[in-house]
Amino acid sequence: MTSPAIKAERLQQRLEAFSHIGATPAGGVNRQALSPEDREARRLLAELAQARGFQVFQDAMANLFIRRSGRDDSLPPLLIGSHLDSQPTGGRFDGALGTLSAFEVLEALEDARLETPGPIEVVAWTNEEGSRFAPGVMGSMAFAGAADPAQWQSLAGSDGASFSGELAATLAALPEAALRPLGTPLSGYIELHIEQGPSLEKEGLAIGVVTGVQGTRWLKVTVTGEAGHAGTTPLPYRRDPMVAAVGMMHQLQASVMPSDADARLTVGRIATIPGSVNAIPKAVTFSLDLRHPLAARLDAIEGEVRTICRVEGEKQGCSVEISMAFDMPPGVFAPGMIDTIEAAAGRLSLPSKKMVSGAFHDALFLARVAPTAMIFVPCRDGISHNEAEHVEPASIRDGARLLLEATIAVADILAKGA
Ligand code: HGY
Ligand code: MN
Numbered sequence: 001m002t003s004p005a006i007k008a009e010r011l012q013q014r015l016e017a018f019s020h021i022g023a024t025p026a027g028g029v030n031r032q033a034l035s036p037e038d039r040e041a042r043r044l045l046a047e048l049a050q051a052r053g054f055q056v057f058q059d060a061m062a063n064l065f066i067r068r069s070g071r072d073d074s075l076p077p078l079l080i081g082s083h084l085d086s087q088p089t090g091g092r093f094d095g096a097l098g099t100l101s102a103f104e105v106l107e108a109l110e111d112a113r114l115e116t117p118g119p120i121e122v123v124a125w126t127n128e129e130g131s132r133f134a135p136g137v138m139g140s141m142a143f144a145g146a147a148d149p150a151q152w153q154s155l156a157g158s159d160g161a162s163f164s165g166e167l168a169a170t171l172a173a174l175p176e177a178a179l180r181p182l183g184t185p186l187s188g189y190i191e192l193h194i195e196q197g198p199s200l201e202k203e204g205l206a207i208g209v210v211t212g213v214q215g216t217r218w219l220k221v222t223v224t225g226e227a228g229h230a231g232t233t234p235l236p237y238r239r240d241p242m243v244a245a246v247g248m249m250h251q252l253q254a255s256v257m258p259s260d261a262d263a264r265l266t267v268g269r270i271a272t273i274p275g276s277v278n279a280i281p282k283a284v285t286f287s288l289d290l291r292h293p294l295a296a297r298l299d300a301i302e303g304e305v306r307t308i309c310r311v312e313g314e315k316q317g318c319s320v321e322i323s324m325a326f327d328m329p330p331g332v333f334a335p336g337m338i339d340t341i342e343a344a345a346g347r348l349s350l351p352s353k354k355m356v357s358g359a360f361h362d363a364l365f366l367a368r369v370a371p372t373a374m375i376f377v378p379c380r381d382g383i384s385h386n387e388a389e390h391v392e393p394a395s396i397r398d399g400a401r402l403l404l405e406a407t408i409a410v411a412d413i414l415a416k417g418a
């Protein structure tokens with residue numbers, strides 16, 4: 001047995017191969033959850049796994065698991081991984097880096113014939129992004145028992161697709177992945193991910209040891225007025241939901257983030273009904289993505305949203321309805337796991353800092369059912385959810401090396417505690 005080592009070139013080749021699946025002309029990827037592109041990426045990963053003699057499983061949410069046996073296979077597996085689905089104009093590293101680095105760890109263990117105390121499994125969680133089918137982190141939420149998938153069966157996607165139909169097609173597309181129950185026991189979870197923010201690069205640090213994830217809340221605002229003729233309806237006769245919606249968005253952007261440096265408010269999607277150039281809309285809908293590290297502040301910001309929307313709606317004689325599409329409270333990771341990751345980074349002489357994640361991740365739900373940790377690597381200018389997303393080869397190598405070191409360390413610690 002030799003000591004296991006990451007093959008950085010092999011990992012780069014894997015990242016390159018996956019970046020061709022759903023590739024966009026601008027150099028990013030469009031590999032939305034449960035799409036044909038997502039199915040193609042899952043198939044490629046399953047084929048790579050089978051070529052190495054690893055076992056492949058999927059559960060009722062199409063979470064994909066790749067298993068390498070350990071000395072005692074009766075022990076629950078240590079899971080390492082992330083997601084393969086992307087934003088519509090996503091980058092080639094968000095999710096894919098963590099999933100493929102985890103696969104590289106499995107290959108490095110296999111190359112070295114290193115026997116881990118228990119099985120190690122790579123996981124690709126279904127629908128982390130939540131862009132096509134809201135909410136996000138569906139696969140890991142269901143796996144952790146934090147949501148019942150039955151509630152999503154009649155869900156329609158942003159493209160009108162049927163969630164249940166696309167899920168069934170995804171499961172059927174990988175018959176060689178043996179079906180396993182949702183929420184099988186695990187001993188722990190480690191996720192490598194790009195920071196998706198500027199701090200590590202700005203501070204010249206190789207690694208972020210993630211201590212927790214801030215809270216996220218998705219609201220859908222529906223403003224209903226009166227449809228009318230664009231040419232014949234004078235101002236006093238209008239109940240224009242677009243005027244009300246613009247007032248709401250302007251007020252919210254002028255108050256929430258400028259008054260709280262930790263708050264995040266984003267309008268990413270807006271639609272008018274019927275959406276005709278020469279008709280005053282009957283209704284306008286827009287999304288609100290709210291984030292904050294403190295749950296109480298998230299509540300306060302949601303209260304501010306509701307007040308501002310009510311007032312601006314009344315001004316235009318419009319009715320307002322606000323629904324919640326996603327509510328992910330802030331969470332923290334186990335101190336022991338954080339220390340183990342930090343110590344592993346020290347052994348590899350990788351400069352690191354502890355930090356809270358601004359983005360949500362599957363790890364947040366895994367932390368509810370097992371000892372969980374996250375590792376961040378820097379991405380160029382902190383850009384993500386953007387086709388220009390980029391990670392330097394040295395960061396890719398550092399992240400995978402640390403994931404390997406941490407996997408071996410955590411596997412040993414958890415086995416001793418079993
Ligand atoms: O939106 C998020 O925080 C994650 O990147 N999907
Ligand atoms: Mn991600």
Ligand code: MN
Pocket residue numbers: 087094129385
């Ligand atoms: Mn993302």
